[in-house]
Amino acid sequence: MVRARLSMQQIVQRRRRAGLVARSAEREAFRANFDIPPGDAGHRFLFHVHGNAGVGKTRLLREFEHIARERGALTSYVDESAGGIPEAMETMCRQFAAQGHRFKDLERLLAAHRERRHEAELAALAALEPGSDSGPSAGSMAVARAGLAGLGLVPGAGAFAGVLDPTRLAQGADRLRTGLSARFRTYEDVQLVLSPESVLTPVLADELDGVTADVPWIVLFFDTYERTGPLLDAWLHEVMTSERYGPFPAAVVVVTAGQRPVDTTRWGAFADFMTALPLQPFTEAESRGLLAGRGITAEPVVAEVLRLTGGLPVLVSMLAGTGPTGPDEVADPSATAVERFLKWEPHPVRRAAALAGALPRRLDADVFRVVADCDEDQLDELYAWVAGLPFADDHGGRLRYHDVVRAPMLRLQRGRSPRGWAERQRRLADVFRQWREESGAGRDTGTLCADEDWSELRTAELYHRLCARDREALSEVLHDLVEACDQGEAVAARWVGVLQDAGRDADVPGLASWGRQLSAALSAGGTRAVLTELLAATTPVPSATPGTALPRTVPAGDPHPPHDPPSWDASPPEPASWQPDERLREPGDWDVTLPPPLLARIHRVVALSHAARGAYEAAVSELGRALALTPDDAGTRALRGEYGRVLGRHEQAAGDLERAVALDPADEYAWASLGATRLVHGEAQAALTALDRALELKPDYSWALIRRARVWRELGDPGRRLADLDRAVALDPGSPWAHCERGDALRAAGRDEEALAAYDLALTLDPGYASAYASRGASHFNLGRSAEALADLERALEIDPSYAWAGTQRDMVVRHRDG
Structure with a gap:
C-alpha cells in the first residue's frame, strides 16, 4: 500500500500554523464572530491586530484566513506591496478570481484607470515640455502630476497629500478637471484620473454584494497596516461608516494588522463594531506549551529558550523547530544569540545557507543562488529548507526574514568577516545591477523609477553597494531620490528606505542619519519636504516667504482676469507642514556634495510646488537660487520670467524672458510669456511678434492664441x-x-x-x-x-x-x- 506523502507546501503550512497554538483566545474571538448574525449587537465588522514586530501578527492573520475559508468565506489579503487604493483592489480581484469569483466590472475599470492616468500624464507633460527628446524633467513631472489623484492633489491619496490643505487640494483637482474634460469623453474617465476611489469603490461594493449569493462571508485582510494604513485607512473608514460609496454588504468582515493601535480619532465612534486584538509576547506558560508540542520538555533546554527569546513568538517557534535534545547544546554562555539559534542545526551547509539568506532584504530562488555557497545540486533542496524556516515569511512568492532574526544574523556575519561581508554585498549589487539594466533596456528612463519591478532591482543594487561601503552609492541614491519624488510619496519612500535599511544593517550611522531625516520629512511634509531637506544638506534653509493670493476673478488655467490687472495682495504664508530642524550632517567618509545641476533641479521642483499653491514670491526666490547654480538654464529663466509677470514685475520678467529666448529660440513657452509681458508695457507690435513666434513653434498653443x-x-x-x-x-x-x-x-x-x-x-x-x-x-x-x-x-x-x-x-x- 502506497502511503500518501505530504507536499512541501503542506509541510511548510503545518509548521507555520503550529506556531500559533498560544493564540487561542484571539482565534476563538474571530471564529465565534461567524456565528453571530451581522444584525446582532455582538457582531464585529472590524478586527484590528496590533503589536510590536515579532509578535506574530502576520501568522495570526494567515490563521484567521484559514479559519475564514473553513467557514466558506471568500477572502483577500493585501499587504505593503499595494501602493494605493487601486492597487489594493487589483490584489483583491486577483485573489477572488483564484477562488473562482471574477469581478469583471471592477477589473475593467481598473484597466481603464491605468490607461486614463497614463494618458493624463502624457498630456500634461506634452503641454509643459512639448518636443522634448530627453525625457521629462523633474520640474515638468512635478507640474504634470501635481493634480493627479493617484499622485497627489486629492485628499487622502498621493504625493502631496499632507503638504497642501484640503481647500487647495480641491482647487488643484478642479483646475486639472478643466483640462481633462476636453481630453476624455466621459465624466467617469476624468474621475478615474482625479479620484479613482470614487469610481472604483461603488463597483467593488456591487461586486461584493453580488457574490454574497454564493458565499456566506467575505473577509478582507490588510496586513502591515503601519505601511498600508496611511494609504488605505481614511478610505476604509469611509467605506465602512458612510454612504459616500453606496451600501456595503453586511457579510463583509475587515481584518487589519499593524504595529500601532487603531487611530481613535478616526475610528473611536466605531468602537462598538470592532475588536482590537493587541498581541504581546508569549507568557512563559504559552512558550512552554509550544515547546512541549514540539517534543521539547527538558528543563535546561526550555530555560535557555525562554532566556534567549523573551517569549517573542517568532524566536520561540524558530528555536523549537531546531529540536535541541540536551542541555549541552544550549549551555555555552559565550555564544551570541544568533549562534544559539543556529547551533542546533548540525549541518554546516544548512547553517551557512540560513545566514546567507539573511543578506538580501528579500529572498527568492534566483537571489539565493547568488548568495549561497553550496553545490549546484543542493540549491533547490536548501532553498526549500530555508523557505520552511519559521522566520522566513512568504511575501508574494519571496521570502523575508523576520527583523528580530535577520538583524543578529547580519551582525554576526559583518563582525566575523568584514571582507567577506563586503565581497558578498558587492556580488549581490553586481547581480541586481545586471538585472536592473536588462529590465530597463529600451525603456523611457524618465519614468523607470515608477515601475515597481525596476525600482526594486535598483534599490536592491544601491542597498548592497551601501552595505559594502561604496561611498559613491550615496550620491546615486540621492540623485535617484529626486527622480523618485516626481513619482509620488510611495515611490520616494523606496529610496529613503534604502538609506534607512543600509544604515541599520551595515551599522553606518551616517546613512542611518540620512534615512531618519528624510523619512521624517517625507512623513511630515511629503516629497516637497524631502527636496527641501536635500537642499538643507548643501545650502542654508531659506526663510519663509509670504505667499501671494490670487483673486478668483479668473478660472483655473490662466492667472489673469480679462478686464482689470490683478491686485496682488500679499497674504500670510501657509503654515509649513515640515521645517527641517537641522542640516544633514555626515561622518567625513560619507560627506556628499550635490552637483550644481542636481541642486538647481531640486530648487526648480520646489519652486513649482510653491507656484502650484499660489506662492509665486517663494517660487521666484527658489528659481533665483537655481539660476545662481545654472545661469544659462533657459527653462528655469523662462519660468522665473513668467512668475515675475504674474507678480506684476514686468521689467524683471521681460529681462528673464528675453534672456530665455536668446538661450533657447525654440522655447514657445518663453516667447508666449514674453509677448504677454510686452503687451502690458504697451508694446503691442513687439507683443505680436513674440506671440507669432510662439504660434509658429506650436500652432495649437491655445494660451498664446488668447494672448x-x-x-x-x-x-x-x-x-x-x-x-x-x-x-x-x-x-x-x-x-x-x-x-x-x-x-x-x-x-x-x-x-x-x-x-x-x-x-x-x-x-x-x-x-x-x-x-x-x-x-x-x-x-x-x-x-x-x-x-x-x-x-x-x-x-x-x-x-x-x-x-x-x-x-x-x-x-x-x-x-x-x-x-
Whole structure:
C-alpha cells in the first residue's frame, strides 16, 4: 500500500500554523464572530491586530484566513506591496478570481484607470515640455502630476497629500478637471484620473454584494497596516461608516494588522463594531506549551529558550523547530544569540545557507543562488529548507526574514568577516545591477523609477553597494531620490528606505542619519519636504516667504482676469507642514556634495510646488537660487520670467524672458510669456511678434492664441481677435477662460446674444469664475435686462469684492434702474 506523502507546501503550512497554538483566545474571538448574525449587537465588522514586530501578527492573520475559508468565506489579503487604493483592489480581484469569483466590472475599470492616468500624464507633460527628446524633467513631472489623484492633489491619496490643505487640494483637482474634460469623453474617465476611489469603490461594493449569493462571508485582510494604513485607512473608514460609496454588504468582515493601535480619532465612534486584538509576547506558560508540542520538555533546554527569546513568538517557534535534545547544546554562555539559534542545526551547509539568506532584504530562488555557497545540486533542496524556516515569511512568492532574526544574523556575519561581508554585498549589487539594466533596456528612463519591478532591482543594487561601503552609492541614491519624488510619496519612500535599511544593517550611522531625516520629512511634509531637506544638506534653509493670493476673478488655467490687472495682495504664508530642524550632517567618509545641476533641479521642483499653491514670491526666490547654480538654464529663466509677470514685475520678467529666448529660440513657452509681458508695457507690435513666434513653434498653443487675441484688441482688429479666440475654443473647449474671452470679443462686436452663450459655457465649466459673471452682466445690460445684469454683477462681487470693473458696471446698472 502506497502511503500518501505530504507536499512541501503542506509541510511548510503545518509548521507555520503550529506556531500559533498560544493564540487561542484571539482565534476563538474571530471564529465565534461567524456565528453571530451581522444584525446582532455582538457582531464585529472590524478586527484590528496590533503589536510590536515579532509578535506574530502576520501568522495570526494567515490563521484567521484559514479559519475564514473553513467557514466558506471568500477572502483577500493585501499587504505593503499595494501602493494605493487601486492597487489594493487589483490584489483583491486577483485573489477572488483564484477562488473562482471574477469581478469583471471592477477589473475593467481598473484597466481603464491605468490607461486614463497614463494618458493624463502624457498630456500634461506634452503641454509643459512639448518636443522634448530627453525625457521629462523633474520640474515638468512635478507640474504634470501635481493634480493627479493617484499622485497627489486629492485628499487622502498621493504625493502631496499632507503638504497642501484640503481647500487647495480641491482647487488643484478642479483646475486639472478643466483640462481633462476636453481630453476624455466621459465624466467617469476624468474621475478615474482625479479620484479613482470614487469610481472604483461603488463597483467593488456591487461586486461584493453580488457574490454574497454564493458565499456566506467575505473577509478582507490588510496586513502591515503601519505601511498600508496611511494609504488605505481614511478610505476604509469611509467605506465602512458612510454612504459616500453606496451600501456595503453586511457579510463583509475587515481584518487589519499593524504595529500601532487603531487611530481613535478616526475610528473611536466605531468602537462598538470592532475588536482590537493587541498581541504581546508569549507568557512563559504559552512558550512552554509550544515547546512541549514540539517534543521539547527538558528543563535546561526550555530555560535557555525562554532566556534567549523573551517569549517573542517568532524566536520561540524558530528555536523549537531546531529540536535541541540536551542541555549541552544550549549551555555555552559565550555564544551570541544568533549562534544559539543556529547551533542546533548540525549541518554546516544548512547553517551557512540560513545566514546567507539573511543578506538580501528579500529572498527568492534566483537571489539565493547568488548568495549561497553550496553545490549546484543542493540549491533547490536548501532553498526549500530555508523557505520552511519559521522566520522566513512568504511575501508574494519571496521570502523575508523576520527583523528580530535577520538583524543578529547580519551582525554576526559583518563582525566575523568584514571582507567577506563586503565581497558578498558587492556580488549581490553586481547581480541586481545586471538585472536592473536588462529590465530597463529600451525603456523611457524618465519614468523607470515608477515601475515597481525596476525600482526594486535598483534599490536592491544601491542597498548592497551601501552595505559594502561604496561611498559613491550615496550620491546615486540621492540623485535617484529626486527622480523618485516626481513619482509620488510611495515611490520616494523606496529610496529613503534604502538609506534607512543600509544604515541599520551595515551599522553606518551616517546613512542611518540620512534615512531618519528624510523619512521624517517625507512623513511630515511629503516629497516637497524631502527636496527641501536635500537642499538643507548643501545650502542654508531659506526663510519663509509670504505667499501671494490670487483673486478668483479668473478660472483655473490662466492667472489673469480679462478686464482689470490683478491686485496682488500679499497674504500670510501657509503654515509649513515640515521645517527641517537641522542640516544633514555626515561622518567625513560619507560627506556628499550635490552637483550644481542636481541642486538647481531640486530648487526648480520646489519652486513649482510653491507656484502650484499660489506662492509665486517663494517660487521666484527658489528659481533665483537655481539660476545662481545654472545661469544659462533657459527653462528655469523662462519660468522665473513668467512668475515675475504674474507678480506684476514686468521689467524683471521681460529681462528673464528675453534672456530665455536668446538661450533657447525654440522655447514657445518663453516667447508666449514674453509677448504677454510686452503687451502690458504697451508694446503691442513687439507683443505680436513674440506671440507669432510662439504660434509658429506650436500652432495649437491655445494660451498664446488668447494672448494674441488681446493684442488684436489693442491694435483695433476685431476680426483677427475673434478668429484667434474661435480657434482657441476649438483647441481647448474645456477652458472657461477661452470661452469668456471669446464672449468679450463678441460683446465688443455688439453680438451680445452670442456672447451670453459663451459666458454660459464658461460658467458651466467654472461656476466660481467672477469675470464671466461680470461680463455676462454687461451683456444683459446691453440687451436691456437690468435685473439679470444686476444679479450677475452682484454675484461677481460676492466672489471677488475687490473686482473694480464689476463694481463700476454694477453702479452704472443701479443708476440706470433708479434713474
